[in-house]
Amino acid sequence: MPIFDIxxxxxxxxxxxxxxxRARVFDVADLYxxxxxxxxxxxxxxxxxxxxxxRQAYFWIVNTAxxxxxxxxxxxxxxxxxxxxxxxxxxxxxxxxxxYSSFVLMPLLTFATRRKCLFTGGPGRGKTASALLMGVxxxxxxxxxxxxxxxxxxxxxxxxLLGNPLPADLVAxxxxxxxxIAWRRWLSLRVKIVDEYNRIPTRTQSxxxxxxxxxxxxxxxxxxxxxxxxxxxTANDDLGGGTYPVIExxxxxxxxxxxxxxxxxxxxxxxxxxxxxxxxxxxxxxRQIVFSEAExxxxxxxxxxxxxxxxxxRRLEFFTSQFEFCESAGEQFEYKTxxxxxxxxxxxxxxxxxxxxxxxxxxxxxxxxxGFSVRVLMTLILYAKAIAYFRGNSTVExxxxxxxxxxxxxxxxTADPDAPFFEQQDNAVYRTDRVGWLRKLWDxxxxxxxxxxxxxxxxxxxxxxxxxxxxxxxTESEVNRRITRIERVIAEWAKGRKLYGHLYxxxxxxxxxxxxxxxxxxxxxxx
Amino acid sequence: MIVSETLAAVLRSGRxxxxxxxxxxxxxxxALDVVSFSAFLVAVVDPLVRAVAQMxxxxxxxxxxxxxxxxxTLAGQRLVGSGARYPExxxxxxxxxxxxxxxxxxxxxxxxxxxxxxLHTLASTPGGRAAEWIEEMVRLANxxxxxxxxxxxxxxxxxxxxxxxxxxxxxxVGDTLPxxxxxxxxxxxxxxxxxxxRDRLAADPWHTPGNVASSLRIVGRAGxxxxxxxxxxEPPQVAPYGDDFMVRSAGEYWLLTANAFGATFHRAAExxxxxxxxxxxxxxxLKIQRGKVTWQNASVDLPLRGEISSAAANATTLAxxxxxxxxxxxxxxxxxx
Numbered sequence: 001m002p003i004f005d006i007x008x009x010x011x012x013x014x015x016x017x018x019x020x021x022r023a024r025v026f027d028v029a030d031l032y033x034x035x036x037x038x039x040x041x042x043x044x045x046x047x048x049x050x051x052x053x054x055r056q057a058y059f060w061i062v063n064t065a066x067x068x069x070x071x072x073x074x075x076x077x078x079x080x081x082x083x084x085x086x087x088x089x090x091x092x093x094x095x096x097x098x099x100y101s102s103f104v105l106m107p108l109l110t111f112a113t114r115r116k117c118l119f120t121g122g123p124g125r126g127k128t129a130s131a132l133l134m135g136v137x138x139x140x141x142x143x144x145x146x147x148x149x150x151x152x153x154x155x156x157x158x159x160x161l162l163g164n165p166l167p168a169d170l171v172a173x174x175x176x177x178x179x180x181i182a183w184r185r186w187l188s189l190r191v192k193i194v195d196e197y198n199r200i201p202t203r204t205q206s207x208x209x210x211x212x213x214x215x216x217x218x219x220x221x222x223x224x225x226x227x228x229x230x231x232x233x234t235a236n237d238d239l240g241g242g243t244y245p246v247i248e249x250x251x252x253x254x255x256x257x258x259x260x261x262x263x264x265x266x267x268x269x270x271x272x273x274x275x276x277x278x279x280x281x282x283x284x285x286x287r288q289i290v291f292s293e294a295e296x297x298x299x300x301x302x303x304x305x306x307x308x309x310x311x312x313x314r315r316l317e318f319f320t321s322q323f324e325f326c327e328s329a330g331e332q333f334e335y336k337t338x339x340x341x342x343x344x345x346x347x348x349x350x351x352x353x354x355x356x357x358x359x360x361x362x363x364x365x366x367x368x369x370x371g372f373s374v375r376v377l378m379t380l381i382l383y384a385k386a387i388a389y390f391r392g393n394s395t396v397e398x399x400x401x402x403x404x405x406x407x408x409x410x411x412x413x414t415a416d417p418d419a420p421f422f423e424q425q426d427n428a429v430y431r432t433d434r435v436g437w438l439r440k441l442w443d444x445x446x447x448x449x450x451x452x453x454x455x456x457x458x459x460x461x462x463x464x465x466x467x468x469x470x471x472x473x474x475t476e477s478e479v480n481r482r483i484t485r486i487e488r489v490i491a492e493w494a495k496g497r498k499l500y501g502h503l504y505x506x507x508x509x510x511x512x513x514x515x516x517x518x519x520x521x522x523x524x525x526x527x
Numbered sequence: 528m529i530v531s532e533t534l535a536a537v538l539r540s541g542r543x544x545x546x547x548x549x550x551x552x553x554x555x556x557x558a559l560d561v562v563s564f565s566a567f568l569v570a571v572v573d574p575l576v577r578a579v580a581q582m583x584x585x586x587x588x589x590x591x592x593x594x595x596x597x598x599x600t601l602a603g604q605r606l607v608g609s610g611a612r613y614p615e616x617x618x619x620x621x622x623x624x625x626x627x628x629x630x631x632x633x634x635x636x637x638x639x640x641x642x643x644x645x646l647h648t649l650a651s652t653p654g655g656r657a658a659e660w661i662e663e664m665v666r667l668a669n670x671x672x673x674x675x676x677x678x679x680x681x682x683x684x685x686x687x688x689x690x691x692x693x694x695x696x697x698x699x700v701g702d703t704l705p706x707x708x709x710x711x712x713x714x715x716x717x718x719x720x721x722x723x724x725r726d727r728l729a730a731d732p733w734h735t736p737g738n739v740a741s742s743l744r745i746v747g748r749a750g751x752x753x754x755x756x757x758x759x760x761e762p763p764q765v766a767p768y769g770d771d772f773m774v775r776s777a778g779e780y781w782l783l784t785a786n787a788f789g790a791t792f793h794r795a796a797e798x799x800x801x802x803x804x805x806x807x808x809x810x811x812x813l814k815i816q817r818g819k820v821t822w823q824n825a826s827v828d829l830p831l832r833g834e835i836s837s838a839a840a841n842a843t844t845l846a847x848x849x850x851x852x853x854x855x856x857x858x859x860x861x862x863x864x
Contacts, residue, residue: 009555024769024771024782024793026692026693026695026696026784027696028682028685028686028693028696028697028699028700029682029696030648031644031645031648031681031682031685031690031693032640032641032644032645032678033644033648034643034644034645034647034648035600035601035604035606035643035644035647036597036600036601036639036640036643036644036647037600037640273554
């Protein structure tokens with residue numbers, strides 16, 4: 001390998017130097033480390049921490065493989081410089097800390113966490129190339145990744161997708177067990193790529209759903225168990241432009257959605273170099289950034305071990321609580337949810353017309369037609385941990401959640417374009433900018449959280465903490481005291497406050513605590 | 528470009544490869560300049576290749592290839608050639624290369640990279656004395672018997688040449704070298720034993736081989752005003768940090784390591800400074816009064832101007848800063864006999 005091959009250059013560690021205190025050990029061997037690399041090939045497994053290796057992979061991709069000079073995942077340490085430009089007063093912010101391109105980072109985090117990522121965007125913007133790179137990062141030869149890629153098309157059958165029974169067995173077999181299946185190669189890979197998934201016929205999508213959701217394929221009563229894998233799907237237009245509508249359950253299995261941003265013409269020279277050098281980035285991935293299966297397993301464990309501190313988790317709880325509540329959806333408290341409306345098949349506007357009393361502009365819940373599921377919350381937490389890990393941190397920061405949230409909720413939270421929020425002149429842009437809107441939602445939620453002073457004044461939090469300490473040994477009088485306190489809090493809230501999503505969740509939690517104490521009290525009295 | 532026939536022959540024979548390498552390096556380092564690179568070939572590669580040709584002619588091509596690649600890397604980063612940031616690198620490579628051609632012929636890749644990197648480290652570390660390292664390495668070329676031994680000895684010499692933070696590592700390296708080489712690297716005379724020298728150096732950071740002084744004494748100043756090439760924009764403050772010191776100046780923080788061979792500063796975090804604040808800066812029996820330091824029945828006059836703004840001591844060293852100076856005064860406390 002020539003030492004000056006620019007396509008093989010991997011950024012030197014540390015790629016994200018941390019300002020915090022380090023162990024002070026001076027190694028005399030450092031004398032001979034410097035600008036001249038004696039042995040550029042650092043292939044020994046485990047030589048670098050895996051978060052560092054992930055960052056090296058990221059920087060190799062953005063610097064060499066995918067020309068994506070966008071820093072839409074912005075981090076700041078000192079306050080950033082920003083400028084207001086144009087008639088629409090667009091704000092350009094210059095990040096003051098290491099920032100990232102979502103188009104590269106999200107697939108990489110998906111790769112590390114073995115989740116499912118959908119690339120959207122017009123043709124020729126690098127969606128398939130990015131997916132291919134992820135396959136190569138997992139250690140598969142380019143040719144194998146290319147051959148194993150599923151290409152969606154309108155005539156695709158389940159056999160095309162999963163495999164074929166062997167023709168000889170079909171004729172000779174006396175029972176189904178005797179029919180052998182030639183499973184498709186892609187089912188056994190740890191990186192699965194489905195190109196243009198919205199061109200797959202609906203029936204075949206259902207077979208795909210089984211593989212995506214349950215990690216096995218079924219054909220003629222035969223089961224093929226698939227290894228845990230990262231999934232990469234592409235769609236030119238995810239909002240209806242495909243040949244077939246994507247079934248909702250399949251869409252729900254996708255963890256993050258990332259948009260291929262437009263090519264910046266100022267980077268044409270980089271394209272020129274590729275043409276002149278006749279280089280395809282996926283064919284020159286440096287060995288240092290290829291992950292073994294064991295390394296990926298370890299990275300997953302390390303990601304799960306990243307801490308989500310209680311104050312950050314509390315903000316996420318508050319944010320989540322805003323969206324499911326729908327006061328006029330049900331009579332019983334538990335059924336006052338948007339899901340009740342959806343299941344009833346009622347026109348959305350007939351429900352919103354009944355909403356009275358609340359400030360529909362300030363109520364964040366009014367901006368959406370749904371809340372989000374447990375699966376989405378789990379995905380959100382996992383990706384927040386993954387981005388914190390990627391940045392070299394052992395705990396999730398508030399900004400990690402803020403940055404990851406739009407990509408996880410992209411297809412999960414449905415905006416209500418008729419909501420008063422979008423009618424405001426400054427907010428009309430959020431009808432088209434989904435990522436911006438979701439970040440705005442988060443910011444508004446955090447501002448509301450601060451306004452309510454919930455970090456310091458959170459009776460439900462205190463009651464929950466008290467309950468968490470367990471019921472073991474609680475006396476009757478103490479239980480009665482707690483029940484009375486719960487009732488008092490509810491009575492206080494009933495006095496004048498209007499019902500909002502976060503209150504709804506808090507009230508249901510109080511009801512839960514009340515019920516648990518009531519049951520315990522009842523049991524206590526029988527002892 | 529005028530080079531010897533030896534080098535010219537190698538360049539001619541691999542013309543296509545060398546040109547292709549240059550083109551590739553140019554893409555990696557857009558700053559790579561033909562003139563600077565040619566100057567490196569003439570000033571460094573040519574003398575090295577000629578010296579190798581006399582001792583190990585069969586290795587000329589190998590050495591040339593490695594030297595060519597090293598030159599591209601260094602010139603691409605403007606570390607050699609006209610307007611080089613660190614002219615010590617060219618100078619050192621040339622002088623050490625000519626003095627130790629057999630060692631370069633033995634392991635050209637390792638030697639060229641290691642010597643270049645060491646010179647870069649010395650030249651770019653405030654307090655590092657690259658010229659001294661070059662002189663000593665030229666001398667050691669006749670003492671070391673192989674390239675690995677030579678480079679290990681170079682680690683000891685780097686400590687002696689101002690890289691104070693390598694003290695512990697350098698002493699360990701000395702244990703792995705033949706006594707003659709270790710003593711030559713540390714600058715001790717032939718009558719000494721490595722164990723004896725090593726024990727004295729380990730016990731007293733202000734001891735130098737052949738020097739008997741071990742009492743309370745001023746041993747040096749570290750740091751300077753940024754306008755004069757130092758680190759500080761305002762007079763610094765010191766605090767004890769294990770065997771070293773923590774330094775703060777204008778909201779910036781450093782770790783100061785100091786011993787008989789030099790003093791080096793290393794960027795530190797505010798958290799590190801905070802972790803030491805609150806510790807007693809000096810032992811109660813150490814008195815600093817009226818321009819004088821008194822410790823264990825000995826005293827020394829301080830040449831400081833202005834008020835003493837901070838003091839910090841560890842088992843062997845007292846560091847003092849004043850309100851009017853951008854330097855930190857270092858006082859050896861002496862070793863208990």
